[in-house]
Amino acid sequence: MLKVSHLSIHYGTTQVVSDLSFSLDHDEILMLVGPTGCGKTTILKSLAGLVPISQGEMTIGNGTHHWTATPKKQVPPEKRNVGMVFQDFALFPHLTVQENIEFRLSDAALANHWIDLLGLSAFRKTKPNSLSGGQKQRVALARTLAHEPAYVLLDEPLSNLDAALKDDLRWEIRQALKSAGVPALWVTHDQDEALSVGDRIGVLRNGNLEQLDSPENCYSQPANRFVAGFLGEASFISGEYHASTHQITTQLGDVPCAIEPTGQSVDVLLRPEDLSITTNTPTNGVIHWSRYEGSARLYSVLLDGDREVKIRTRHDNRLMPGDQVRVDVNCTHPLTVFPKEPG
Amino acid sequence: MIKIPRSYPVALVIALLALSPIVVLLNLVGDDFQAFDARNLQVLTNTLLLMTFTALGSIAIGVPLAILTTYVRLPWGRFWLIVLAAPLALPSYLGAFTFYAAFGMGGEISNLLGIPTPAVNGLAGSTLIMTLYTYPFVLLTTRASLSSLDASQIYAARTLGLSLMMSLWRVVLPRILNGIAAGALLAAMYALSDFGTPAIMGLDTFTRVIFVEYNAFGLSQAAMLSLQLLVVIMLILFLESRFKGTTERPGRHLYFWPSAQQKFFMLLAASPVFLLAIVLPLSIFFLWLWRDGLGNFQLAYAWNSAYASLIAAFVAVLLALPVAYAAIKGKVGRIMERVTYMGFGIPGIVMGTALVYLGLKLPFMYQTLGLLVLAYVLRFLPLAVGSIRTTTESLDNSLLDAARVLGASRNEAFRRVTLPLTMRGLIAGAALVFLEAMRELPATLLLGPTGFETLATYLWRVYEAGYFGLAAIPGLLLFVLSGFGLALMFSGERSADLDNKNEPSKR
Numbered sequence: 001m002l003k004v005s006h007l008s009i010h011y012g013t014t015q016v017v018s019d020l021s022f023s024l025d026h027d028e029i030l031m032l033v034g035p036t037g038c039g040k041t042t043i044l045k046s047l048a049g050l051v052p053i054s055q056g057e058m059t060i061g062n063g064t065h066h067w068t069a070t071p072k073k074q075v076p077p078e079k080r081n082v083g084m085v086f087q088d089f090a091l092f093p094h095l096t097v098q099e100n101i102e103f104r105l106s107d108a109a110l111a112n113h114w115i116d117l118l119g120l121s122a123f124r125k126t127k128p129n130s131l132s133g134g135q136k137q138r139v140a141l142a143r144t145l146a147h148e149p150a151y152v153l154l155d156e157p158l159s160n161l162d163a164a165l166k167d168d169l170r171w172e173i174r175q176a177l178k179s180a181g182v183p184a185l186w187v188t189h190d191q192d193e194a195l196s197v198g199d200r201i202g203v204l205r206n207g208n209l210e211q212l213d214s215p216e217n218c219y220s221q222p223a224n225r226f227v228a229g230f231l232g233e234a235s236f237i238s239g240e241y242h243a244s245t246h247q248i249t250t251q252l253g254d255v256p257c258a259i260e261p262t263g264q265s266v267d268v269l270l271r272p273e274d275l276s277i278t279t280n281t282p283t284n285g286v287i288h289w290s291r292y293e294g295s296a297r298l299y300s301v302l303l304d305g306d307r308e309v310k311i312r313t314r315h316d317n318r319l320m321p322g323d324q325v326r327v328d329v330n331c332t333h334p335l336t337v338f339p340k341e342p343g
Numbered sequence: 344m345i346k347i348p349r350s351y352p353v354a355l356v357i358a359l360l361a362l363s364p365i366v367v368l369l370n371l372v373g374d375d376f377q378a379f380d381a382r383n384l385q386v387l388t389n390t391l392l393l394m395t396f397t398a399l400g401s402i403a404i405g406v407p408l409a410i411l412t413t414y415v416r417l418p419w420g421r422f423w424l425i426v427l428a429a430p431l432a433l434p435s436y437l438g439a440f441t442f443y444a445a446f447g448m449g450g451e452i453s454n455l456l457g458i459p460t461p462a463v464n465g466l467a468g469s470t471l472i473m474t475l476y477t478y479p480f481v482l483l484t485t486r487a488s489l490s491s492l493d494a495s496q497i498y499a500a501r502t503l504g505l506s507l508m509m510s511l512w513r514v515v516l517p518r519i520l521n522g523i524a525a526g527a528l529l530a531a532m533y534a535l536s537d538f539g540t541p542a543i544m545g546l547d548t549f550t551r552v553i554f555v556e557y558n559a560f561g562l563s564q565a566a567m568l569s570l571q572l573l574v575v576i577m578l579i580l581f582l583e584s585r586f587k588g589t590t591e592r593p594g595r596h597l598y599f600w601p602s603a604q605q606k607f608f609m610l611l612a613a614s615p616v617f618l619l620a621i622v623l624p625l626s627i628f629f630l631w632l633w634r635d636g637l638g639n640f641q642l643a644y645a646w647n648s649a650y651a652s653l654i655a656a657f658v659a660v661l662l663a664l665p666v667a668y669a670a671i672k673g674k675v676g677r678i679m680e681r682v683t684y685m686g687f688g689i690p691g692i693v694m695g696t697a698l699v700y701l702g703l704k705l706p707f708m709y710q711t712l713g714l715l716v717l718a719y720v721l722r723f724l725p726l727a728v729g730s731i732r733t734t735t736e737s738l739d740n741s742l743l744d745a746a747r748v749l750g751a752s753r754n755e756a757f758r759r760v761t762l763p764l765t766m767r768g769l770i771a772g773a774a775l776v777f778l779e780a781m782r783e784l785p786a787t788l789l790l791g792p793t794g795f796e797t798l799a800t801y802l803w804r805v806y807e808a809g810y811f812g813l814a815a816i817p818g819l820l821l822f823v824l825s826g827f828g829l830a831l832m833f834s835g836e837r838s839a840d841l842d843n844k845n846e847p848s849k850r
Contacts, residue, residue, distance in 0.1 A: 050744050077747040090745035094763045103759075104750050147749050 001026060002151045002183050007056035009039070009046050009207075016042050017207040019056070024151070024183035026062070029174065031198030031215075032187045035230070039207040040187040041087075044153045047185065048084050049077035065150045083149030083182070087156045089136045091128035091143075098124040101143045114142035118176065133161045134169055141173060145180045152177060152184040158193065166190075170197050191231045195219060203227045220271070221258055221336045228269050228336070233298075235275075235309035236267040238340060248337060251284070251303060252327060258334035266337040272298060272312035276330035283324040285309075290321060301327055351676060354669035357662050358682040361721055364689055364697035365573070371566040371700045386568070390535065390548040390575065393469050397534035398527040400474030404616060405481025406523060411609055412482070413489040414599045418606070425833060427613065430620040431479035432829040434782045436539025437821055439472045440802065441624040443543050444811045451627055469544040473534045475620040480533070481526030488522025489515070494597035524586040531579050535572065536690030538785035543806060549575075550692045550785065557789060562700060569693040576688050628818040635812030640801070645820060648797040651712060651787075652780035655719035656727075656773040662720065663727035663772060668761070670728075671735050680728060687725040694718050695789030702790070710792045718786040723779045727772035734768030735761075771831065778828040782821055 002024040009017040045051040211223040222228035239250035288300040447462025500510035538550040549572040556565040669676030702709040746756035784799040
């Protein structure tokens with residue numbers, strides 16, 4: 001188990017991470033997601049012992065391995081039994097694939113296990129420079145897992161790969177981590193990756209953890225507008241909260257409310273999937289633009305009163321900009337609300 | 344918390360060592376000297392004229408050859424490129440020596456063929472020799488700029504209505520000016536610091552006059568002149584830092600398609616350069632070998648050269664390693680690395696003067712091989728640092744982090760990742776220092792212990808005595824050594840400068 005409490009990191013006088021706390025179960029995958037420069041990579045480096053921490057502590061405790069790192073008592077990386085997968089793979093160019101994976105192993109069986117599992121048998125004697133990006137990432141993963149780390153850190157492992165490769169490989173990495181049974185902290189800036197791979201998601205902004213929850217909750221019940229916007233398309237419509245019915249009255253009708261709002265005037269978060277679009281009358285909006293996405297179609301609709309909402313529909317739905325349409329809220333789950341923004 | 348990388352203290356000591364010659368010179372000049380007189384002015388004028396003419400001459404030869412070898416697909420293109428770059432690997436005093444002996448009244452050419460030829464000496468002679476051996480600087484830097492230009496820009500200019508010549512003038516030239524300037528400044532640096540050529544040609548430049556003063560026991564006057572020369576050199580180095588070659592992302596390569604006949608004439612026009620710089624000196628040495636045989640050459644000279652150079656190469660690499668390692672650690676490390684490049688700007692004769700004085704002050708060093716090796720090391724340390732650096736550049740920090748995270752200690756990471764990856768650079772650096780030290784003349788003349796004769800100093804004694812025929816063996820050996828230097832130049836990391844296929848780096 002990995003436990004991080006009240007972790008802060010400074011570069012000189014600038015604070016890059018403040019008061020971060022979380023813990024990871026024995027085979028849990030936590031996705032840290034946030035925009036560029038939010039401190040994700042710094043957190044990973046500090047957990048690896050490559051960057052000193054200025055406050056807080058982190059503890060590893062699983063039977064054989066036990067240590068606690070604090071600002072006073074830094075634990076050097078080689079003593080941490082940590083596994084790290086680097087953004088640029090960091091494969092040793094002078095060693096073959098097999099030699100890379102066996103870097104500090106006395107037992108070749110461990111290396112062979114991961115070489116076979118990740119389909120690298122054909123490349124044992126190859127030098128990393130002649131491998132493709134996806135193969136390099138598999139070698140890096142095999143090298144990390146073969147050394148039997150107590151926890152694994154992944155620093156944007158897919159950001160240097162082609163989009164076509166990413167979907168398959170991220171699932172492959174998840175399966176490998178699960179079969180190794182290690183806790184993993186996976187950093188990414190790609191919200192799709194975070195939502196699909198993680199057991200839990202931590203959303204970061206400017207070194208602060210904005211929300212730490214399951215992917216479902218983070219997506220449908222974001223803690224604030226930033227998280228809402230970062231994890232997907234977000235539209236807001238204004239409404240009035242009625243405590244008696246626990247419902248919100250909006251221009252699209254009454255909708256169930258997920259949380260107890262602080263005031264009566266609220267903004268309701270609508271995901272594109274929460275809405276449906278028809279040509280039924282009476283209409284309540286006009287199509288602003290439409291974007292074909294292959295498997296779906298995304299519409300922007302200007303509701304009466306000029307509020308814009310985005311709606312995702314089946315791809316065979318063909319409405320043209322300028323068409324009068326009717327928008328309905330089409331979901332069974334309660335919706336998240338935020339206090340109304342001034343102005 | 345500020346942690347000082349472990350390589351810093353060592354690198355700092357080495358950087359201070361590299362600065363020591365300048366401190367010594369400042370100290371030496373202290374008491375009695377003639378600040379600046381009419382003769383001094385003449386020396387300054389000679390030096391600046393030689394420098395300027397050499398730079399202009401190397402542009403005049405280097406730029407057309409660069410365009411030829413870059414934009415025209417020649418038969419055996421790489422062969423021509425190597426042949427045309429070859430003079431760079433030769434010490435120019437070999438050229439000066441053979442030209443001096445070959446031309447003029449009673450020279451080898453008039454003896455052999457009965458054709459009277461004008462003597463090659465003075466400013467004109469020095470300029471000719473310098474240009475012949477420094478134009479490859481311009482050739483290589485210009486080529487690098489040219490091959491990074493995208494052909495589509497010329498296509499764009501031509502579709503906008505410019506002729507080929509006009510588009511070269513208005514689109515290509517402005518963008519390769521930096522490359523040309525960088526090469527010309529390197530040639531100027533060489534002209535400033537070379538001792539052998541002006542000495543043999545009898546042109547009173549700083550380097551020659553420093554040597555004369557030294558022989559007349561005017562050590563503090565020599566130091567004064569050395570400092571004046573260093574000021575000029577620093578000016579050139581400053582200019583050079585302004586003109587870094589263009590680092591554009593290479594695009595599609597442009598080729599011209601002249602007819603076979605045109606190509607023939609182009610090569611014919613280029614051939615005199617090669618004939619004069621390489622073939623003529625070689626022929627003269629072979630002529631002497633055939634006529635005078637081995638002379639009184641002793642194998643001990645070659646052994647002395649090799650022995651001192653080998654030690655210098657070993658020490659230089661040993662010192663370069665922490666410097667290069669410090670340079671990848673941070674900004675301060677890079678500054679210390681810059682300081683060790685000082686040696687590159689200190690001419691051999693100036694280094695010799697400084698260390699002779701050091702020897703007088705530290706009697707246990709006086710007239711020892713150690714002092715000579717120190718001169719070699721300080722002078723050629725940049726070569727070792729540079730070639731180790733090109734390999735450490737590929738060694739980013741994440742590789743070391745990866746090793747640490749896998750459980751390797753600092754020492755193990757160094758031994759198993761850093762060292763193997765820098766080995767190529769280490770060996771190349773040692774070889775470069777060795778070859779340069781083997782051919783070094785002025786510092787060896789000043790610092791060699793009594794009776795310690797090397798290939799280069801023996802050649803110098805032969806010149807002073809006028810028995811040119813005796814120079815055959817050392818001359819040819821120096822040629823062979825230069826051949827190795829050339830091979831090294833074309834095999835190592837630098838071959839990227841010479842190939843057109845320098846791939847754009849990813850990301």
